[in-house]
Amino acid sequence: MKNLWFITNPGSGSSTVEKCEALMAIFADHSLTVVGRTIFPEDQLPNRAMLETADVDAVVLFAGDGTINAAICALDDWDGAILILPGGTMNLLAKALHGDADPAAIIRAMHEHHERIALSFVAAADHRAFVGLILGPAASWVHARELVRAGRLRGLGRAIRHAWARTFGRGIRIGGAPGLPSGAQAVLVTPDGDSLQLAAIDARDWRSIAQLGWDWLTGDWVAATSVTEVRATSVHVLNDKPVLALFDGEPQQLPPGIPITGAQTAARFISTLSSE
Structure with a gap:
């Protein structure tokens, strides 16, 4: 895994501009290249064609539940990996995937061990x-x-x-x-x-x-x-x-x-x- 697309929402619970920039530095320290970045809702969420053109290996989501939901649904037809970092208020999805680790610890742990798993969801209409x-x-x-x-x-x-x-x-x-x-x-x-x-x-x-x-x-x-x-x-x-x-x-x-x-x-x- 090398190429990342970084999606953030500075208006979410804890994903401030300063923390987003700190994560950019951590990506660089681990030889991870951010080939695209979306600041939601200012920017439009990427689609499958954009990610494939940029040869993206993983999308990183650092935001609250609403933004994470929108991004997952927008990328439903893309088969790459998705990394959810705790950037909201309750961070229930991030805790289910990484325990209580903070974003920096999650990125470090990803280099030592990770697996791709499915998530359950509630569906109603669209x-x-x-x-x-x-x-x-x-x-x-x-x-x-x-x-x-x-x-x-x-x-x-x-x-x-x-x-x-x-x-x-x-x-x-x-x-x-x-x-x-x-x-x-x-x-x-x-x-x-x-x-x-x-x-x-x-x-x-x-x-x-x-x-x-x-x-x-x-x-x-x-x-x-x-x-x-x-x-x-x-x-x-x-x-x-x-x-x-x-x-x-x-x-x-x-x-x-x-x-x-x-x-x-x-x-x-x-x-x-x-x-x-």
Whole structure:
């Protein structure tokens, strides 16, 4: 492996401009050549033709979940390797592939040992979620969360009031998942091989709603309230109108009745964890 294409998003959790430049120096120290670079969303993501023309061996993603998702989907028809570095807030994919190692340690470890593995994902219509899909009225907190992350207080109060009102409204109903409570405020769907793990949050009183909203703003919302977990192979939304759905944090409108299933990618993601 020699030629890299480096995709970053300086607006993500921890992939600052300074850290991106430090990684460029580490690549050079390990005789890795960056033949192309994308600063997303300023630049358009590369496609298969661009990578093949540049003779790219691996694409390096140093960004948050949303950018990583967009890049993986854009390169679905390219068969090269993909290296995911922890550049977001929670970095769940990077942890699954490399443990708690930092970007510099991951690059060093890649020279000593690595393998290409497949990743599981949640699929619904044309959308994919590699970390998780969030359904339900509590997904409305995403707008307030993004304002907090960006440090933009203007409009935050209005976003919180809107999310609060939506969370107290009609909940989400999911078909195909026996045991999941009807009318939950949020359902987190995560991939597990070719099946799905579902966690439903059912918050009914104002104190639970406030706690749910706070945990949305600060990150770890699933751990805060009563959670019911079930497994399924295929589920769908029973509500009679499209619902807000967050695919790795990116909002989409998901029509009712669309099958939500689990699937796996090809073995193209670099893992530095020992298989022993």
